[in-house]
Amino acid sequence: MDYKSYFDIPEGISYFNTPGNGLLPKSHHAWRRQREYDFFNPKGDLREQQGPFIDTVKAAFGGMFNCPTANIFAVPNFSFGFNTLMEGLDSSLSCALLHEDYPSLNYPVLYRGFPVEWITVDAAIETNIRAVVATKKPKILLLSIVQYVSGVKIDLDFIKQLRNDFPDLLIIGDATQYLGTEPFDFLASGFDAVGGSGYKWLMAGFGNGYFMVSDRLKAMLYAKAQQMDRPTEAMWSNKTILNTFFEPGHQDTLSHGTLLQSINFFNAIGLENVQAYLNELRDYAYQAFKKHNLLLPIAEQRALKSSVVNLQIPPEWYPQLLELGIRCFPRGGGIRIGLHIYNDKTDIDYLIKSIERIKNEL
Structure with missing residues (x-):
């Protein structure tokens, strides 16, 4: 082909x-040009369609990677989404990290003072992960599915087996260097959260990202806020408490729309x-x-x-x-x-x- x-x-x-910045298909350029033209037209209604449009993007994304729309958050990039996620967790939970993993993954954990166990990255990385999980018993394992410098890819069948062997372990993955290279089924993956930016292998340009989050992890995030009375203003009528943290304010429909074009492109081929x-x-x-x-x-x-x-x-x-x-x-x-x-x-x-x-x- x-x-x-x-x-x-x-x-x-x-x-x-x-790995630094993926190319966009020619069809994306044509779509963005028409989208910008329509957006500048004061007779149009694109400005009023922000919420439903973002829901459409999330539904298409969830359809491709088997994740319910209610478990997807549209974020501007991985770093924003991941910091939001870590801010919503109890910082007393112990974590396991990979040596020399992506700084935007490791630093937010270290900065917030989570207790950390370190895992050596070598040819036996899966064995190393299992050993740390079994002996140190961290509550959360965080890793990039593909390492950004060495290119080491975690065996995803191993992640599924790890989930079966340690069902209480939370597993969080950065898929920025992975999603867009092969099919992926979130619900069957063993991960509790998978996030990433769209500008690399998904070929969607800057300003869009995603987080897919399991039901059990959603229940743990911002636990205090989820127990409080929520605002009653009409603008929040269709938002969950977690939406207000992961998707605060307005969303860039051009950027997220480009991610939708990538989903359509991958669906086509x-x-x-x-x-x-x-x-x-x-x-x-x-x-x-x-x-x-x-x-x-x-x-x-x-x-x-x-x-x-x-x-x-x-x-x-x-x-x-x-x-x-x-x-x-x-x-x-x-x-x-x-x-x-x-x-x-x-x-x-x-x-x-x-x-x-x-x-x-x-």
Whole structure:
């Protein structure tokens, strides 16, 4: 399938920076242009449709990822949603975090003074998680499904088994580097909350995000506020107490509408087809990267591969890669790339050729 044709990528550009900022399909551009035109029309009623429109976005999102609309919160980004979630929990609850996980995940936990147990990230990460959960008995496990620097992906079947073995454990996941690469079923996942931003693998641009929250975690959030009398003003008539925390004030319908366009796009092409395409592309890429000694040891050692790859070349090569049309970004001790549907095998071949060219010119 020629997914690249859905995107407006100039000749000479190989776009590998999805872990930093995903591309938007051409159809999104057309929708946003028309949406802006209609919004500026004073005869229109888009301004009055904010609430119902956001409900439509959440319903479509929940339909794709099997989560009831009442359990979804439309947020501007992961960081806002996650800080809101952590602020609503009792800070005496003990947490388990991964070393060197995304700062926007770890710092809000540390800042609020939650007791923390640390988990080592290596090729046996699932074994490490189980050991900490079994021996230290944290109340909450928090992690990114895909690590933003190394690209290590958590085995989602392991999460389901962990839920079965430790039913009282709350499991919260950041899916920013994951959702949009394969089908995902929230209710069957074992997670109590999954949140993320839409501007990376969901290809929805800035200003939109999501949080899917289980019923049992919802009951724990802002427990005092949920027991108080709620305001009776008409503007709050359709809001729950949790809505007022996660979705305060107005919502940007252009940004969240772009997320809706991404959901429509993925529904049209099928996330199962995206998964199959990326599996084949990853196999090809990882073989090439291994042949040229470009992989992190942890990436070589794990059978489970993600679309985020940290190539072991000097970060100082970044300017030369940009000059050659390779869109990427320095992370950790290497250059981070991502493999999405607008990449193909010719991009991989050109990337390898470019790396060899830079190496030979030194």
